[in-house]
Amino acid sequence: MTIIASNLGFPRMGENRELKKLVEAYWAGKVTDTELAEGIKVIRADHWNLQKNQGISHIPSNDFSLYDHVLDHIHLFGAIPARYQAVVESEVTENTAFRGWKTYFAMGRGYQTSKAASEASSATADTAFGLAASVSQKIDVGSMEMKKWFDTNYHYIVPEFTATQTFSLTNSGYSQPKPVQEFLEAKANGIETRPVILGPISFLLLGKSADSAHPYTSRFDALVHLEALLPVYTSLLTQLAQAGAQWIQIDEPILCLDLEYQGSLDTIKAAYTKAFTTIRAAIPSVNILLATYFGEIRSNIQAIINLPINAIHIDAVRTSETELSNIVNQISTTTLSLSIGVIDGRNIWKSNLKNKLAIIKNVVEKLGSSRVLVAPSCSLLHSPHSLNKEVAKVRPEVLDWLAFSVEKLQEVSFLTKAANSNTLVEPITFADAELQVYYAQNQESQAKRAVSPLIHNPAVKSRIESVTPDMFKRINPFPARRVAQRTRLTTLPALFPTTTIGSFPQTREVRLARSNFNAGKLSAADYDKFIREQIVNCVKIQEECGLDVLVHGEFERNDMVEYFGENLEGYVFTANGWVQSYGSRCVKPPIIFGDVSRPKPMTLEYTTYAQSLTTKPMKGMLTGPVTILQWSFVRDDIPRSTTCNQIALAIRDEVVDLEKAGIACIQIDEPAIREGLPMRASDWDAYLKWSVDSFLLSSTGVRDDTQIHSHMCYSDFNDIFTAIQRMDTDVLTIENSKSDLKLLKAFEKYGYTNEIGPGLYDIHSPRIPTIEDMKYRVEQMLKDLAKELIWVNPDCGLKTRGWSETIAALKNMVQVSVQLRSTFSN
Incomplete structure (x- = not known):
């Protein structure tokens, strides 16, 4: 044989x-x-x-x-x-x-x-x-x-x-x-x-x-x-x-x-x-x-x-x-x-x-x-x-x-x-x-x-070597930052502020416009005009729904990782490199083949345009370095931690540019930190050290009055709770709707003290959540979390949903917040 x-x-x-x-x-x-x-x-x-x-x-x-x-x-x-x-x-x-x-x-x-x-x-x-x-x-x-x-x-x-x-x-x-x-x-x-x-x-x-x-x-x-x-x-x-x-x-x-x-x-x-x-x-x-x-x-x-x-x-x-x-x-x-x-x-x-x-x-x-x-x-x-x-x-x-x-x-x-x-x-x-x-x-x-010169960038290697310990921490602890942020964000309600996780429906029209632009059938000027029209409509809808912190909708983005990869050096992109994420949802991970750097701002133009359309805070939306790493195909000739820090420095530059442009809220999503946890507990500490350090490197270059958000989903938070605390985000939104509130027990058990937005409804389902369902979920959250810390939001981005169900769900969600504010203000 x-x-x-x-x-x-x-x-x-x-x-x-x-x-x-x-x-x-x-x-x-x-x-x-x-x-x-x-x-x-x-x-x-x-x-x-x-x-x-x-x-x-x-x-x-x-x-x-x-x-x-x-x-x-x-x-x-x-x-x-x-x-x-x-x-x-x-x-x-x-x-x-x-x-x-x-x-x-x-x-x-x-x-x-x-x-x-x-x-x-x-x-x-x-x-x-x-x-x-x-x-x-x-x-x-x-x-x-x-x-x-x-x-x-x-x-x-x-x-x-x-x-x-x-x-x-x-x-x-x-x-x-x-x-x-x-x-x-x-x-x-x-x-x-x-x-x-x-x-x-x-x-x-x-x-x-x-x-x-x-x-x-x-x-x-x-x-x-x-x-x-x-x-x-x-x-x-x-x-x-x-x-x-x-x-x-x-x-x-x-x-x-x-x-x-x-x-x-x-x-x-x-x-x-x-x-x-x-x-x-x-x-x-x-x-x-x-x-x-x-x-x-x-x-x-x-x-x-x-x-x-x-x-x-x-x-x-x-x-x-x-x-x-x-x-x-x-x-x-x-x-x-x-x-x-x-x-x-x-x-x-x-x-x-x-x-x-x-x-x-x-x-x-x-x-x-x-x-x-x-x-x-x-x-x-x-x-x-x-x-x-x-x-x-x-x-x-x-x-x-x-x-x-x-x-x-x-x-x-x-x-x-x-x-x-x-x-x-x-x-x-x-x-x-x-x-x-x-x-x-x-x-x-x-x-x-x-030996390919495509792989190695001396400037990137030099910058990694120049990173100092103070680049891994905010200026002041969260309580002092919270006061500064509430002073700056004057339109934010004292209780149960509302927001979304970032993306809004990627309709057939949006996908077709992007496809035509990539194929050369739509000029850059016409594509830019189209994206701005989508942003105008998205901001208008959010204001009509009554949301407190808005987003621009991410219509220019094909994927939360691929988009950033396309704007970074050291990446290459495929035409058809799809892999299944869940159900019919496919992603096309970019490929990191060399040292990573940011040649120019990646999100500044559309974020500042969206902010110009409203007096409410507009969140800058970024994907964090660990998630970009995890959801890319990563080079195998250097440690993953080195590549992650290269990405972190690129995101740090973007965060600083957004702050300079007047953006008061910046979200750096890290849904993949738990996903990257090694299979064996004996290997966890080393991974959590470098992965959280990379997130901190990306997020800490801002003033106290800039509110840093992050989002995590589908995680057994008990496994990584100390790491979550060390991330020191001002607002953390989490997937919660599919897990029957069990994830909150970790936050109650370990005493999480920063602001948190447990997702109220499942965006992966086309069903429209009722006011009663979502209100009940918040009432259950209040058993574990202080009311002053709770945000009201969906459990993930809305790109896979249709507009009619999205609007109906968000209106119901906002009504939950309104009713709860009324209850707790009396």
Whole structure:
């Protein structure tokens, strides 16, 4: 037997975001259930064939998702929260072969019938938000909580479990369970796939208690549901075995966390033993690959090394040589095979194939070629589709350094063929001419990149070296700053001031104008005129809604990171480098290839123009250095902290320029600080030190009377509370609406004393929140926070929403503030 070329997962959206367009058309009622079903079959078939043509032997299925793979499993296992029962019942009455999709999307996006929407807003509601519903019905339910998928910028839907939770296998809108449906679909196309299932331990430990009477006190409390969950797994896996599956991939990414510190390793070991012993009994002849990724397994290997499985996948990109050697040594005493994730599934640089072949050679020498699979480090979900559309966009020298998903599969295929050729000795040469040319070109690219003058900027390096300790702190503590700011901001109410997080609807008209401008079809003067007209309208709407601190709407910005990257040196941009963030939402991360600097102001012109239109404070809107770093593809030849400080100095210059121009409120968003937290607690302190220092470097160059805001979302604040306090922002807005106020407990527990705006409603859902809903949320906040500190705002930016729902929601939100001021002024 020889080494096997393997893949763990492929991007879902399609080369030209076909899935995004298809699903959004479905939500808008422009595509039927049948058309959606047929459209996604085409996308899946294209992706399976593509992987086969690249030489991949183990091709994944069920890695595809209409919204989110964790939500897929929630629905698949029948773990549908009770509040969606009215949606479930409404589907029963509908004559459709795709029953289940309405409930599925309701859990991801929320659901509101026309009748419910019209009652929530004085405006006329003419839509059921993309899902058919009877006008006579009244259903109004929000979406489930969403969190970051480990330390990535992908968001997953959080499973919810009650004390009496039950599970049942559902068909999720198909004629049979989704993993079975897709396996058979691939088989009918002549492709044998390896179905991917989120493992039972990770599924449970990534969830939360939905029962206030039985809250989880530790991560391991969710394992109480394992007994009820396993029959569903065995039923599903049995069906896959009967369908002909030879291999099944069971993902357990939770194994890269500090399970040994959060509870007893014996507890987690017992859970894995029970789960996989049960699974093996159900499918005795099917090969099982247990996949981990995003970090090192370390001592958690003890929980899985003796399981009745056939192979283990490890992330060899994020695993040290010593740790990899330890794992190989332990596996060598078993019959297990090892899948080595040597190709980085989360960054876009070409691999140094010489180094990767050395890793594979060492493993093969220990295990033998018949026990080795070569693969990306994780699913390629986190990488763009391919470089096919980038030739005209990316400068040739930088393009030669890049590899997207398709190119990563080519690297996997090359490494497998090269390792199987038994020529892994210096100097590395191949009898196969194709292999030799591919390898030589790779080594030439590596050499050119290492010495390229595009990468290094002496002026940037000199400025980093000149940073002094006083550049990391404000002039005075918050109490003194608050007095100065309230004196300056005379229009700000004493209690419950209102604002938004920054962006306003990016309509089709806005996107088209930007596209035409970028394509040269719209002149710079005409585009500038268009943007200014949008700003005028946005300011007018905010004033009509009654907001206290306004924003200019960000109509000139394609993305909160990409926009700044386009205005900084050291970046390059792609034409089609999209990756999924959540649902149908895609982002196109810029690529940091060299030293970063700001050649000119980036936001000054439109911010000051917007301020000239109103007497109310206008917030300058910036993205913070850590978030710009996290949401970019980052160079891998210097420490991430160095690049982050380079970005921080660029943002610092922008903050100072805004202040000089008279902008009194400046928001520096940092939603990604928690996301960047290393997987292991022992690595946290070093990361939090440099990441918060970078934020401070960007924000502290202003006077006391300039109010610094920041925004954070989808974070377990208990993990980083000390770091949040050290950020010392004057106003911090946080995502709160999807997490049932639980995040506020950290602020109450640790005694947060600066001003704070917990989000009142979920902007990711099209439903219009009622005054009563939002007022109740503030009343709950008042149990943990002083009324003088609370701001009233949505939980995130509004760019993905429509104008009618945005205006209705903001008017309701402002009314909440008005009513509360009246209550507390008496």
